[in-house]
Amino acid sequence: xxxxxxxxxxxxxxxxxxxxxxxxxxxxxxxxxxxxxxxxxxxxxxxxxxxxxxxxxxxxxxxxxxxxxxxxxxxxxxxxxxxxxxxxxxxxxxxxxxxxxxxxxxxxxxxxxxxxxxxxxxxxxxxxxxxxxxxxxxxxxxxxxxxxxxxxxxxxxxxxxxxxxxxxxxxxxxxxxxxxxxxxxxxxxxxxxxxxxxxxxxxxxxxxxxxxxxxxxxxxxxxxxxxxxxxxxxxxxxxxxxxxxxxxxxxxxxxxxxxxxxxxxxxxxxxxxxxxxxxxxxxxxxxxxxxxxxxxxxxxxxxxxxxxxxxxxxxxxxxxxxxxxxxxxxxxxxxxxxxxxxxxxxxxxxxxxxxxxxxxxxxxxxxxxxxxxxxxxxxxxxxxxxxxxxxxxxxxxxxxxxxxxxxxx
Amino acid sequence: xxxxxxxxxxxxxxxxxxxxxxxxxxxxxxxxxxxxxxxxxxxxxxxxxxxxxxxxxxxxxxxxxxxxxxxxxxxxxxxxxxxxxxxxxxxxxxxxxxxxxxxxxxxxxxxxxxxxxxxxxxxxxxxxxxxxxxxxxxxxxxxxxxxxxxxxxxxxxxxxxxxxxxxxxxxxxxxxxxxxxxxxxxxxxxxxxxxxxxxxxxxxxxxxxxxxxxxxxxxxxxxxxxxxxxx
Numbered sequence: 256x257x258x259x260x261x262x263x264x265x266x267x268x269x270x271x272x273x274x275x276x277x278x279x280x281x282x283x284x285x286x287x288x289x290x291x292x293x294x295x296x297x298x299x300x301x302x303x304x305x306x307x308x309x310x311x312x313x314x315x316x317x318x319x320x321x322x323x324x325x326x327x328x329x330x331x332x333x334x335x336x337x338x339x340x341x342x343x344x345x346x347x348x349x350x351x352x353x354x355x356x357x358x359x360x361x362x363x364x365x366x367x368x369x370x371x372x373x374x375x376x377x378x379x380x381x382x383x384x385x386x387x388x389x390x391x392x393x394x395x396x397x398x399x400x401x402x403x404x405x406x407x408x409x410x411x412x413x414x415x416x417x418x419x420x421x422x423x424x425x426x427x428x429x430x431x432x433x434x435x436x437x438x439x440x441x442x443x444x445x446x447x448x449x450x451x452x453x454x455x456x457x458x459x460x461x462x463x464x465x466x467x468x469x470x471x472x473x474x475x476x477x478x479x480x481x482x483x484x485x486x487x488x489x490x491x492x493x494x495x496x497x498x499x500x501x502x503x504x505x506x507x508x509x510x511x512x513x514x515x516x517x518x519x520x521x522x523x524x525x526x527x528x529x530x531x532x533x534x535x536x537x538x539x540x541x542x543x544x545x546x547x548x549x550x551x552x553x554x555x556x557x558x559x560x561x562x563x564x565x566x567x568x569x570x571x572x573x574x575x576x577x578x579x580x581x582x583x584x585x586x587x588x589x590x591x592x593x594x595x596x597x598x599x600x601x602x603x604x605x606x607x608x609x610x611x612x613x614x615x616x617x618x619x620x621x622x623x624x625x626x627x628x629x630x631x632x633x634x635x636x637x638x639x640x641x642x643x644x645x646x647x648x649x650x651x652x653x654x655x656x657x658x659x660x661x662x663x664x
Numbered sequence: 665x666x667x668x669x670x671x672x673x674x675x676x677x678x679x680x681x682x683x684x685x686x687x688x689x690x691x692x693x694x695x696x697x698x699x700x701x702x703x704x705x706x707x708x709x710x711x712x713x714x715x716x717x718x719x720x721x722x723x724x725x726x727x728x729x730x731x732x733x734x735x736x737x738x739x740x741x742x743x744x745x746x747x748x749x750x751x752x753x754x755x756x757x758x759x760x761x762x763x764x765x766x767x768x769x770x771x772x773x774x775x776x777x778x779x780x781x782x783x784x785x786x787x788x789x790x791x792x793x794x795x796x797x798x799x800x801x802x803x804x805x806x807x808x809x810x811x812x813x814x815x816x817x818x819x820x821x822x823x824x825x826x827x828x829x830x831x832x833x834x835x836x837x838x839x840x841x842x843x844x845x846x847x848x849x850x851x852x853x854x855x856x857x858x859x860x861x862x863x864x865x866x867x868x869x870x871x872x873x874x875x876x877x878x879x880x881x882x883x884x885x886x887x888x889x890x891x892x893x894x895x
Contacts, residue, residue, distance in 0.1 A: 256773060256786040265786065269768035568764045571725060572778040573753015573830070575746060658725045662760065 263578060266569075267585035274558060278590070281554045285594020285638060286601060288547040292540050293602025293634050294609075297626055299536050301610075303529060305622040307497070310518065310525060312405040313460065315491035316500040318521075319513045321352045349377055349445075351486025358511050359490055367494050367503050372399035373487035375477035381424075381470070382441040383432045390428065391468045392442065394477020403493050406458055406471060412436045413456035417473045421455035425466030429457050442472075446482035547638065548645035551590050555583060555649035559656075566653050567661030576654040583650030584643050591642020595635040603631065670734065671833045671866045672722060673698040677731035679717055679889075691717050692889045695731070701833065702864040704857065706877035709886035715870050716838065718886060722868065723836045724752040736833050753782050757827030757865075759837040764823065765811035771822045772798060772807040778830040790829075797825035801855055817848030824855060828865065837869040841876060853879065 256265050271278045324345045332338040352358065355373055362371045375394035380387050397417045401407055406423065407415040413436045415423065422440065434440055436454055443449045452472065460466055478484050490513075494503045497518070504517035519526060559566070566579055603626060610624045679692040691714045699705055709715045720726040721733065724740060733740045735755050740748060757778070765774045775794035780786050798807045801821040806814055814822065820840060827835050837856065841849035853876050860867050871877050885892040 256776070256780075256791075258786055258788070260786075261784045262780045265780070266768075273768040564764055565766045565768075568758075568760075568766060569777070569781065570749070571723065571752065571758045572781050572826075573749055574781045575749050578781065659720050662725075662764065 263581040263585055266582045267589060270558065270562065270565075270582070271586055271589060274561070277554055277558070281550055281590055282594045282597065284550045285547050285591060285642075286598035288543045288550075289595045289598025289634055289638050290602035290605060291543055293599050293630060294606050295536055295539060296630055296634075297602065297606050297624075298609075299532060300627065300630070301622050301625040303532070304625045306525070306529070308623075309461075310522060311497055312408065314518055314521075315403045316494045316497055316518050317492040317504045317507060317515050319352065319358070319490040319492065319507065319511065319515050321350045321488065322514060323347060324350070349481055349483060349488060351483055351488065352490060352513060355487045355490060358513065361511070362490070362492060362507065365503075365507075367496070367499065368492055369495055370399055370402050370491075370493040372396050372403060372491050373474065374400065374489050374491055375474055375481060375483065375486065376488045377444060377477060377481035377483075379445070379480055380443045381428065381432060382443065383434055383438075386432050388428060388431050388467070390424075390442070390470045392444075392477055392480060393469070393471050394474040394481075395471055396474050397471075400491065403491050409458040409460050410456045411459045413454065416455045417471065418455070419473055419476055420450070420452050421473065422452035422476075423456045423458055423471040424454055425469055426457055426459045427463055427467035428470065429454070431467060442470075442480060444480035444482060446480075448480050448482050450476060450480055452476070544637070544641055547591075547594070548641050551587050551642050551645040552648060554590070555587055555646050556652070558586070559583065559649045559653045562653075563656060563661040566656050567658045567663075570656070570658035571662065579656075580650045580654040583653045584646045587642040587644075587646020587650070588639050589642070591638040591640070591645075592635065594642075595638030598638070599631045599634045602634075670698045671701050671703075671736060672868070673734040674722070674728075675732045675734075677718075677721060677728040677733060679714075679721060679726070680729045683729065690729075690889065692721070692728070695886075695889075695891055697884060697891055699834070699866055699868060701866055702860065703882060704860045704867045704880050705869070705882045705884060706880035707868055707870045707884050707886065708872070708874070708877050709892075713886045714889040715886050719836055719838055719868070719870055722834075723756055723758060724748050753778065754830050755833050757830065757832040757835040759820070759823050759827050759835060759840045761839040761842040765819055765826070767810065767812045770808050770810055771803060771814065771818075774811055774822055775825045775829050777826060782830060794825070794829060797828055798822070800859075801825045815848075817844050817851060820844060820848070820852050821855060824852065824859070828859060828863070832865070834866045834868065837867060839870055839872065841871070841873065849873070849876070 324347055326342045326345050328340045328342060330338060359371050359373060362368055372395065377392050379390050379392045381390045395417070397415065401415060411426065417423065422442070429435060432440060434454055436457060438454050439451050440454065441449060442452050460469065478486060494500050500517035501519045504515040508515040569579060607624065610620065613621055615621055674695050674697050677692060677695040678690055680688055680690040682688050695718060707715055717726065721728050724735065735751060738751060740751065743751065766777065769777065772794050775797050776786060776790050779790035779793065783790065795807065798804055801824060803818060803821055806818060811819060811822070841852050844852060856867055859865055869880065877883050
């Protein structure tokens with residue numbers, strides 16, 4: 256007997272050791288349950304983190320856009336007249352955000368906001384020889400913009416450099432126009448403005464449509480091609496906590512009077528998918544935890560019956576109801592703890608092996624593995640608490656056993 | 665508190681079952697008896713006479729329906745369950761017919777158990793006391809054996825050592841030799857007599873064996889829930 260261990264610990268551990276077959280089976284059952292929970296949770300956390308990273312590194316958290324142009328009827332009815340105006344939605348010209356420099360400066364001071372950068376988006380035609388393609392031209396300040404949308408991470412050839420005559424294009428556009436790094440293409444804006452630009456880098460965003468349409472140039476170059484010198488069409492913003500983007504966007508809109516769309520609003524489907532995934536994951540976890548709890552409870556119920564004489568003797572020796580209660584609660588907790596240690600290890604190792612074996616066609620990983628130590632700590636803690644909870648009924652039954660009846664059997 | 669000569673005193677103790685129902689049955693009727701310190705008493709009676717019920721009441725495992733029970737001068741009827749448990753732990757030791765050692769523990773640990781229950785931690789003093797008690801009952805070589813790796817006689821001697829561990833004033837033995845061969849039964853009985861003589865522990869032994877009962881200094885007979893021979 257360990258001189259530092261109290262009666263309840265000594266007795267609980269001895270009871271578990273003596274019924275080693277029962278203990279082994281239930282620890283195995285708990286381990287499998289916890290392994291499933293850890294495996295699934297870690298896998299979903301990894302997938303979600305990966306999705307989130309992809310979504311958040313390819314778009315700003317908040318985008319400020321100029322207000323839509325609205326038709327304003329000129330004629331109003333005077334007394335005795337009736338007017339039935341037919342109001343057509345006006346065409347939406349490319350317009351600059353009014354006083355964007357002032358807005359950018361004020362947003363930069365917001366504590367929640369980490370990056371602010373103006374961009375100029377327009378459509379244009381990329382021409383080389385007989386080939387031409389319509390493109391989406393985004394003029395950016397690369398120093399700040401590339402901290403928001405991590406184009407440098409997707410560069411497959413060249414550099415993310417944007418001097419006045421540089422352009423970054425997608426792999427598909429390169430193929431369509433038959434151009435490669437260092438080649439020149441003719442870019443014509445809707446206004447007719449033309450520029451000859453040099454391909455400084457080629458990127459692969461992992462999406463064929465984006466790779467054939469998206470291009471990036473310096474802000475001033477885009478302003479010149481759009482014939483909107485000094486103007487910007489959007490102000491892109493990142494915030495410290497991406498999940499608070501919606502709140503910050505609302506505050507920005509209230510403060511500046513300019514429409515601010517958060518990534519949460521513009522990616523509603525993503526959140527629906529994440530939410531559905533989390534719900535199904537939670538359901539699976541709850542049912543696995545329930546089956547683990549019932550497994551522990553059933554083993555302890557049998558144990559109480561098997562040990563009724565021992566309980567009676569302990570009570571006859573002066574053992575209190577509280578001591579007997581704690582002996583059985585501890586057994587539940589220990590079964591949960593031991594099972595979760597083995598299960599968490601199995602789940603973690605299983606995921607690492609699965610991640611190493613399952614690869615994309617090109618040999619790269621399907622998703623980056625995220626194994627948070629806190630997941631293991633929570634799994635062990637929750638399984639131990641579940642074990643104690645599951646032991647409550649058998650433990651109460653043991654504590655309330657009439658010693659006379661218990662000894663008599 | 666002044667020294668109390670009576671280790672045990674029962675005054676008009678009655679016990680009924682199924683109280684308030686049509687099948688209410690009184691199994692003990694107006695039992696009055698007392699045991700002095702150091703007595704070695706046999707409790708006899710035919711099966712169903714109420715011996716075990718009486719022993720359970722004396723052992724504070726059950727409560728009387730009427731009457732008063734004093735253990736070492738403490739009147740027990742008004743004590744709360746927790747106090748009863750504490751009093752039972754330090755004042756009374758039990759020896760049962762079927763030993764009832766806890767199989768998960770060794771002989772030494774079984775003997776330490778009453779002290780562990782009371783003190784919470786297995787200190788060196790408890791270990792030494794258990795060691796000494798096992799030596800007294802001649803089981804030192806077997807002290808590390810698990811309970812079920814010993815013969816019936818050895819187990820019963822461990823049970824007696826365990827009953828003595830907390831140095832109780834009263835030991836209640838419910839047919840302690842009933843499950844043993846005559847040689848082992850005699851050895852166990854002699855051991856109890858020795859403990860009684862050397863340590864002055866009071867023994868109340870329920871037995872069907874009249875030979876053993878006659879070797880006790882006093883016999884209390886229970887017949888139909890009443891004490892037949894006055895204490």
